[in-house]
Structures are given as structure tokens and as C-alpha cells.
Amino acid sequence: MTIDELVQSKHDWLRNEGPDSEIVVSTRIRLARNLAAFPFVSRLSSVERIRAIETMRKAIRKTSFGQNSTLFHLNDLSSLDRKLLVECHLISREMADDDGPRSVMISPNGQFSLMFIEEDHLRIQCVKSGFCLQEIWAEINALDDEIEQNLVYAWSEELGYLTACPSNVGTGMRVSVMLHLPALGMTRQITKVHNSLQKISLTVRGLYGEGSQAWGDFYQISNQCTLGVTEEEIISQVQDVVGAVIGYEKKAREFLLEQNSEKLKMGIAECIGLIRTSDALNPQDTMKCLSAIRLGIILGLVEDISIDVVNQLLLQIQPAYLQWIYGGVESSLDSNEFRAQYLKKFLLKIND
Secondary structure (H helix, E strand, C coil): CCHHHHHHCCCHHHCCCCCCCCCEEEEEEEEEECECCCCCHHHCCHHHHHHHHHHHHHHHHCCHHHHCCEEEEHHHCCHHHHHHHHHCCCCCHHHHHCCCCCEEEECCCCCEEEEECCCCCEEEEEEEECCCHHHHHHHHHHHHHHHHCCCCECEECCCEECCCCHHHCECCEEEEEEEECHHHHHCCCHHHHHHHHHHCCEEEEECCECCCCCHHHEEEEEECCCCCCCHHHHHHHHHHHHHHHHHHHHHHHHHHHHHCHHHHHHHHHHHHHHHHHCCCCCHHHHHHHHHHHHHHHHCCCCCCCCHHHHHHHHHHCCHHHHHHHCCCCCCCCCHHHHHHHHHHHHHHHHHC
């Protein structure tokens, strides 16, 4: 599998499948692990990084995941390829921008990615469409156990898994659920939800996690606590809280449909018109338009466009993806012009 084949494939986490997928775009679990035989990443020399990568590669190749996945060495990839992996949610932005030996092993469908030499020696990630925490936990836990049969993790009886950042010590687990919450935004309830989540140690971030903007009413809800709690307790808390947020969003959508359907239709029409007629579109305006269209589809106010198409566009309108679509070369068009051009063609094709 090449980077082009990976990027060109339909990403499972954007398929609009699974429970509550009209609100929950995707669910992700990430586990942070370190090898007992090596210092933390910040203390590794280039030679030690290579040795650690090879140690993990050999161990993981013995698993069913490893036998069917592709290993990419980031130093062998172009800057564009690394940015594409970030936009596809397969590696972190920090890993893409880092120097020195580091690698990622990716499953054919992109559901699993294993990052070698990120902040920790190993980051195991599983992401799927819809709200499917228990399913993902069962799969990633099984893979983690299988890997641990061939590797010795850094572990403390008192603390649990040892990690480079203290905020990950313990379970090393980060659970993230990406939600589309336009109705809570329109009814001015999103700030209340945000403040309530902070009080119970859950964070709210944008589409690309820490430091990213929540454009288009797309948010990631994640746990903060990893120490002093079990994996099952983390999952139970996120399951309950996200379930409640889903309920609030559904009620807000019902209210908007009953009380403001004409206003919603006008807003959607303006967004479609903007995409059709604009010569340039920035990411923020594009995400707002895609959010409105996605909501309109779910509420039965938009025909001939599927949520699946809108979900794929969430990725395809990103800067590196647009550059890849248009040949990966510099052009007189900037990314905003690329974006408008691509969206116009895509929507015209749908509506022909």
C-alpha cells in the first residue's frame, strides 16, 4: 500500500455508519505505551530510535495486525505525504513536524494506526465511524494484549503504564468522540455544554484535537484523567456523557425543525449558493457550509446530497489533500481557490 492508495481509499471513520452516526462522526481510542528497555523518546539518540522502531516492528509483525499492515518511515516521506497522514487522522501533527527516525504502521482500511516514536515509543490508535466505544475498546485491547506478548512495556505496580507526559500515566488511554453539534450552537447551548464538561475533567476541542478550531460545529470530546481510574471507568464516563450530549443535540434539532424550518432552509440555500458561486473559499467558511448542509440532509431539508459525501468532504477540503488532488505541485491557485474549484465541481456532479 502506498500513500496515494491510502489517501485515495474511502476512510472508514468517515463512512457515516454505526450508532448515532448522524451526530457522532467518529470514535477513537488511543493507547500510549513505552518499552521498558529504552529511555523515553526525548532521551533517545537517532541510533536508539532506530533500534526501538526495529524492536517494535519485529514484535508487531507477529500479530495479525502486523501481518496485514504497511509500515511507513516518516523520514522517507515528503512533507506533503506527512501532512496528508495528519489530515487523515493517522498520525499527530507533532509527529509529522518532528525530526529524526519515526514510523507509522497502518491497516489497509485506516482504522488502526500504530505510531512508533511519537511522544511515546508506541501510540496505538483505533478509529471508527459512529458511536462505538465498546466495540473499539474490545478490538484495541485485544491488539494491545497481543503486542504485549512480544514486548515488555514500562509499567509500575503503583502508577500503571509509564509515559513521557504525566497526564498520560496510568491507563495511557485517550478516548475521543467527534460530534457534529450545530443545533446546540444555534440554540446557544454549546457554551453551557462546554463548561459542564470541563467540570468533570472532559475536554472539548476542534476537528484536529488540541489547538485546533471547532469550525462548522464539529467538536471532539475527550477524557483528561488517566491515572487512578480503570479503562472501563473512562469508557463508562465518556459513554454516559456523550450519550447525554447526543440527546441534547437531538432535542435541539427537533426544536429548530418545528420553530425555524424556513430559516434553516434559507441558511442552507445560502451555503449551497456560496459554494456554487465563490472563486475562493477559506476552511472556516467551507466548514460552516458543510455543517449547514449536513444538518439539512439529516432533517430532510436537502435532497440529492448524502451525509457520506459531506463526511468525505470534511477531509477532502483540507489544504494538503487539495494539493494532492491537484497533482501535489505548486500552482497559481492558492488553497482557497483550489477548495472552491473542487467543491463546485463535486456539488455540480452530484446535482446534475
